[in-house]
Amino acid sequence: MLDHEYTTKVVFRENFFKDWRKEMTHEERSLIQDLDKCDFGEIHAMHKAKTEARKNMSKEEKQALKEANQKIVDEYGYCLLDHHKERIGNFKIEPPGLFRGRGEHPKQGMLKKRIQPEDVIINCSKDSRIPVPPAGHHWKEVRHDNSVTWLVSWTENIQGSNKYIMLNANSKLKGEKDWEKYEVARKLKSRVDDIRYQYLQDLKSKQMVTRQRAVALYFIDKLALRAGNEKEEGETADTVGCCSLRVEHITLHEQLDGNECVVEFDFLGKDCIRYYNKVPVIKKVFKNLKLFLENKQPGDELFDRLNTNVLNKHLSSLMPGLTAKVFRTYNASITLQQQLKELTNSQSHLLAKLLSYNRANRAVAILCNHQRAPPKTFEQSMANLQAKIDARKEQLALAKTELKQAKKEAKTKGNSDPKLLVERKKAAVKRCEEQLLKLEVQATDREENKQIALGTSKLNYLDPRISVAWCKNMEVPIEKIYNKTQREKFAWAIDMTEADFEF
């Protein structure tokens, strides 16, 4: 923690020190008045030593630890729901620590308190074996509410929001909800032409709200922006989505890079991830934006008549279950399907197919702006890979020469032994080529993926049935695109999907 960037931030330090002082005794409080004079070196060293010790544990010790952990999972990691044993997602209460918000969070560094049994609400059925609180403690409440899915909840002290213990993604309950989500998105597919026609008409409306709603929808649909709920100022980092965009977040260009009517977006979205994009838009949208910006200052809302409530009310009137985020799901999934169709060829090599799959996935991640910090060792690992490629190339060249040599010998000598040698050398060349291809594909994939995170879209936006059907059509084993956890989460799709599935 001490070597983390957080400790250099003023807000973090101030919040931490303020909360720390609250925990001090009188004497400590009078003694410790300046964080800059505090030396945490000793405790930091202790921590480091502990991690080091853990790393250096013997095989047996590691095994014992693993078994002990498994025992905890066996005992606390499952529940019974409608007579089915289900895995719980997060069954451990969050431990105390210093709050680490993302970006310039005003509460970073505050002390996140330890949760006591007295803070915890248990939710289970009346006839179940109610968990016993630790000795000398009692639960805040035991309730039996079957209209919600959580098993345990407590209130966290930083934002005052509720935290929950819920089921694992592979549970029947979560699986069914996931399926429903994609079914709503598929329904949007059948309605989207009408809805688009409608909002394009609305761009000309006499009502300001309607125009603003139409432009917002245009962005949400075309750019997969999030809805953008209002946030309480000073409670969280300053981030925005579509409806909460402010004047300073867009710049209009009549002309830019050879395009007309270009909108330049630059704002921080969820998790303080920057959204930067220059997008040519249709004239009507551009004119409306100019209108919305009239007589406004930076800091003013772009869509001053609009909020997510108004927008979603309208959307649900167009189609039951339709909200802003359905557009993200729909556009992500339809993009994957189109890209897969465009990029893959059933005749190509398995590795080439997988590269295409990743590229299709990548197109979606870019659309949804799913970014990651470039891995700290990126340059190094790229260089390592290149070195491997070079080595393999050399090896291949060598193998080829040896093959030629062997062929020559086989001709001149003509007995059976050299023939065998030729076959062996041929095989060596082939193996080399395979490995080289694999490395080269890996290098391309990794380079293109430097700042892009594929996981989020794979897990939350892409209808798994598209991928399952693709695997069947392309004769790609499902394990190549989904790891064990992902296969468990998408078991419903793997079970039910035929090769002819269309999103």
Place this chain on the structure above:
DNA sequence: GAAACGACTTAGTAGATGGTAG
């Protein structure tokens, strides 16, 4: 009707895990 609340999904990251090259 707007602010607050509650429940749920979506998000990036840190650290654990485990496979592989040397």
Place this chain on the structure above:
DNA sequence: CTACCATCTACTAAGTCGTTTC
């Protein structure tokens, strides 16, 4: 066998959106 590194998993913050409260 060990060190390295990519991948996986756990963690928890930060959104969305419907409901409740005032």
